[in-house]
Amino acid sequence: MKIGITGKLFFAILATCMLILITMNWGARISFERGFTDYIRSSNEQRLNLLSHALAERYRHEGNWRFIQRNEKVIYQLLRSFEQNDDQRDEAPLPPQGWRAPFWIFDTQGRMLAGSSHPVPQQANRKAIMLDGEAIGWIVGMPSEKLTRSTDINFAKQQNRTSWILIGLSTLLAAIVTLLVSRSLLSRVKHLMAATHHLAAGDFSARVPVTSRDELGTLANDFNQLAKTLEKNERMRRAFIADVSHELRTPLAVLQGELEALEDGVRQLTPTSLHSLQAEVRSLTKLVNDLHQLSLSDLGALTYRKSNLDVIALLNLAIAAYRGRFENKGLSIEVELPPSAMLFGDPDRLSQLFNNLLENSLRYTDAMNNHTSGKLKISASQTKDQLLLLWQDSAPGVTDEQLEQIFERFYRTETSRNRASGGSGLGLSICWNIVDAHDGQISATHSPLGGLEIKLFLPLASDTSTL
Known part of the structure; x- marks a missing residue:
């Protein structure tokens, strides 16, 4: 038994x-x-x-x-x-x-x-x-x-009998109290067991009532947090699959329609039609590359060759490469940077980080809004052990609800920052992983210029950093 x-x-x-x-x-x-x-x-x-x-x-x-x-x-x-x-x-x-x-x-x-x-x-x-x-x-x-x-033999016998009677009654009382206490304590454990079985079966909505602040209450609270995280991950996984299918289906459908039109003679094979096909192929290639980069960063498989470097010089190179594209769209770049800032990081991944942020501002910032020219302001400040980078662009902005999801993969706002601008919704997710790999922090808030503000906290290189 x-x-x-x-x-x-x-x-x-x-x-x-x-x-x-x-x-x-x-x-x-x-x-x-x-x-x-x-x-x-x-x-x-x-x-x-x-x-x-x-x-x-x-x-x-x-x-x-x-x-x-x-x-x-x-x-x-x-x-x-x-x-x-x-x-x-x-x-x-x-x-x-x-x-x-x-x-x-x-x-x-x-x-x-x-x-x-x-x-x-x-x-x-x-x-x-x-x-x-x-x-x-x-x-x-x-x-x-x-x-x-x-003379006291009878008294001793009487006391002995009384003692054993008291022991028997105390044992009975202890058994009743112990049974009630054990059932009370283990009822919560049974709730946890049942909820764990539901969770193992794929029911991520399972929750356990938290009725105390002791260790079992803490365990129940941790279980609920775990179930909530798994439920969110499952929802994100399903959304990810649906988004990937949608993002892949759109350029493939366009390619198929263009090719069928060319095959049926509806459209002629001209440089314009070839350019349209190449644009869809480039969009598809970029999406596949972004997915590959994101999967590698999620798995920690991205190669990081870190060394001591001047991140300000690296940022200036990225800004110089994008300045012409910003001017062609009618946007200006305002820079307030210190002369230098030494980090221990990977120059290629940091360049990818800056390029993604510049590309995000370029795609989603209007050239003119309320008779005001669009612009991007990049500033930096140093403390004793970290560097703060501020990425502030002008309108359009985002809502508070959108700010909470802006670093999720495939997320794009439903107003001005949409797919028509050509983004896949993976750039900021990749940025998050790169910053995390450099022991930094990244967050988003409302920009004083009317758009989006990205805050980057990156640790400065110490004297003991090795190549």
């Missing part, structure tokens, strides 16, 4: 409770027996001492032992006087009636004057009754060990 985690937890907690109960019972009994025996011994010794002094004083007054011969009432009166004055003494209180040891009084010739009717045990304690330094008699008391073995 296989015991589940609920049964294991139940038996573990119950066994621990039983062990604690038995240990406490055993320790309490040992402590009680030893302490109680010492208490009886010391109290009876005190009682015999008081009786010895009282008898000595009475003997001084009477001059002989006749006052107690055949008159044990005197002994009881003395004992009662001890009990009445018990609260006024500093010594330990006398034992209760049921725990008093039997005693016997003898004169100096060994004749018993008063005492118990039981025979005197051999191990009895003898105490002399002293008067003015001389022994005038003896008090013999039963030893406390004998008392413990004989």
Whole structure:
């Protein structure tokens, strides 16, 4: 029979409770027996001492032992006087009636004057009754060990039975509480198990209710975050497949239509028709190349040959290559850069990063908006250990919702930044991976010029960087 985690937890907690109960019972009994025996011994010794002094004083007054011969009432009166004055003494209180040891009084010739009717045990304690330094008699008391073995046996049995009854009731109560606690704790584990099975079966909408802030609550929260991430990745995967199919289908459909028109004689084979075909092939080739680059960057398979380099010089080269295209579209480039900034990075990948950002601004920035010429402003500032690059272009801008998705692959806004500009929607995704490979950060926000602002944080090279 296989015991589940609920049964294991139940038996573990119950066994621990039983062990604690038995240990406490055993320790309490040992402590009680030893302490109680010492208490009886010391109290009876005190009682015999008081009786010895009282008898000595009475003997001084009477001059002989006749006052107690055949008159044990005197002994009881003395004992009662001890009990009445018990609260006024500093010594330990006398034992209760049921725990008093039997005693016997003898004169100096060994004749018993008063005492118990039981025979005197051999191990009895003898105490002399002293008067003015001389022994005038003896008090013999039963030893406390004998008392413990004989008189408290019933009491010990009663205490033993009571202890086991309490242990049984405590065990039953512990079992009930343990069962409730184990079920309460493991009910959340069962929810996690069920949700995990749904997740493994492909149901990424599975969630676990978070009902506490303990470790199980943290685990449930982490599980929900994992399920949310997997659900998002699955949605992105499906969207990626759909986008790839759509992006590939469009140029292929155009090519097929153009070729069929040429084959049917609807269109003539002219330089214009060849140029149209080449444009679609270039678009298709660029899309395939972007997909290849993106897949390599996602897998970390892009080769990075890093070295110490001046990133400002690299950026100026990229700007110089694009300045003519910007001017042809009626856009201007405004630059505010420091003289130099040393990074430890791959010059080819950083050039690809800058080219993608320049291409993005070139494609999606209007030459004229509200009688204002379009432009791109590139600025940089340095701190002790990082370089901040700002990419700010003019209108059109994007919404807050679009900003959250702008680095997702194949994403293009539905207004001015659309497919008509020729973009595949993969450039910024590749930029994200390149910046991440250089231990930097990239983010997007609204530009003060009315368009999009890209922030790049890249770590500066340290003196210990190696080639």
